[in-house]
Amino acid sequence: MTPPVDGFTVQPIPARAGIGLRSEHYQDVIAARPAVGFFEIHSENFFGPGGAPHRYLETIRADYPLSFHGVGMSLGSVDPLNREHCQRLKQLVDYYQPDLVSEHLSWSSFNGRYFNDLLPLPYTPEALHHVIDRVRQVQDTLQRQILVENVSSYLQYTHSTIPEWEFVAQVAEQSGCGILLDVNNIYVNAVNHDFDPRTFLGGVSAPTVKEIHLAGHTVNEFEDGSILIDTHDQLVCDEVWRLYRDAVRRFGPKPTLIEWDTNLPELSVLLDEANTAQTILEAPHARVA
Amino acid sequence: MPGLRELQQAFGSSLGSDDASEIAALVCANGLNGNRRIQIYRNNLFVTLTDTLRAVYPVVEKLVGDGFFRFAAHEFIHHYPSRHGNLHLFGHEFASFLSEFAAAKGHAYLPDVARLEWAQHEVYHAADHAYLEPQSLTAIDPDCYESLRFTLHPARRLLHSAYPVVRIWAVNQPDFDGDQMVDLSAPGDCVLVLRINGEIEFHTVAPAEYRFLVTIHEGDTLGRAVAAALDKDRDFDLNHFLVKHVQNGTLVEFDLA
Incomplete structure (x- = not known):
């Protein structure tokens, strides 16, 4: 499989359900050509210059719209923006022409050391201005809009002064980026930090939401309490499906991704989850079976 | 605050x-x-x-x-x-x-096993490169052969070990069902790691062939690579190995020093 002579052209992602593309499923996807709206990849999985990953992605790209989802940009870090990382992403985006490119509203490095995790920002005016500036830098480099995703968090800072939803909305409004609304992350944070997840939905405006993520989480029990951890290793739970239904009612149908990263099941399990999301996209007011 | x-x-x-x-x-x-x-x-x-x-x-x-x-x-x-x-x-x-x-x-063999696995990982993601057309060599004046400098394909690695690392690797694959015994006193391996159609292969090569490839990879001329190989094996057959490594895509470019 070789890419088209003139290169790829952007194929718009429809307001349908898609799934995360993981290397374990490349061959199944190419063989089965499942009827999903799009595939999303982790951008960094294609930072290597050549080999099989690119052959698979070129083949899949020829048939499906793509979304590029980054986990390593460290958007919120006070370190200088990693230019090398950003340039490599630009090369990939220029080549594959994904319809959506996203990153996380978090930080993951300090002083050149990477923690390779999505660490929470304090919701302060200083952090807000910093992230807005960083999103602008990335958008200037890529010469396109990016989406930022709200992350799960396991702590709150005592000096945060802005509600998370307002922080997310302000970043989008002031930088011109879109929002990748992770409904599972909203639910996890609502439980962990004791707020009504519908308040979060109410704080974000429909036109800024360009994509929705759904995933499974895990409950960790300690002797002094329990906490939800965003593990992407199981089925979307009923509460998150209900919240997703509310989100679709509020924002209208949006491209929706089923994320599953660890203990990856067979492709059919992801496709079943995508089908459930697709049903809600088409009839958010219908009763749950 | x-x-x-x-x-x-x-x-x-x-x-x-x-x-x-x-x-x-x-x-x-x-x-x-x-x-x-x-x-x-x-x-x-x-x-x-x-x-x-x-x-x-x-x-x-x-x-x-x-x-x-x-x-x-x-x-x-x-x-x-x-x-x-x-x-x-x-x-x-x-x-x-x-x-x-x-x-x-x-x-003691663990670091070499790790080296082999890292080479496999790097080669999997390494850049693509077109193979060399065999005819391009025939156009060269044979008097100039000695001064040719070749470039290795980006998806190739060379490593050697005092242990039979390729066998250690092979018997520890999930689908291996033969005799798992490894004789650690067996001769060590010289390994060429290749990517063929996206799949990684480990080829054990003779010490002379290994010296030949390493010398080329270090940027030396074909003449010096042959001398290094002959040092290991007086019967080293340049023509055979040159053709082999052009055909398997290991030598992908050349220029005159």
């Missing part, structure tokens, strides 16, 4: 140590206390990086077992922190770490 820089510094240092007091003081203690909350992030970091090592070094893990692997990974992560947002770049020092790791001294 801490600035963003102070906060990230405090958070970062608490992830790399057992002391979370500085950051815990900045964290709301509703339910779980700050130390517990930081411990969740510390654990995430360890699990992510350990799983990354596991994915690259499955044979090392199989050889030492899960418990020892986690212990080694913990020490490695502490001494060689991640420097990239791209996790595919994490872990290249694992072989040299293992060669210095006192607890692994009883497994």
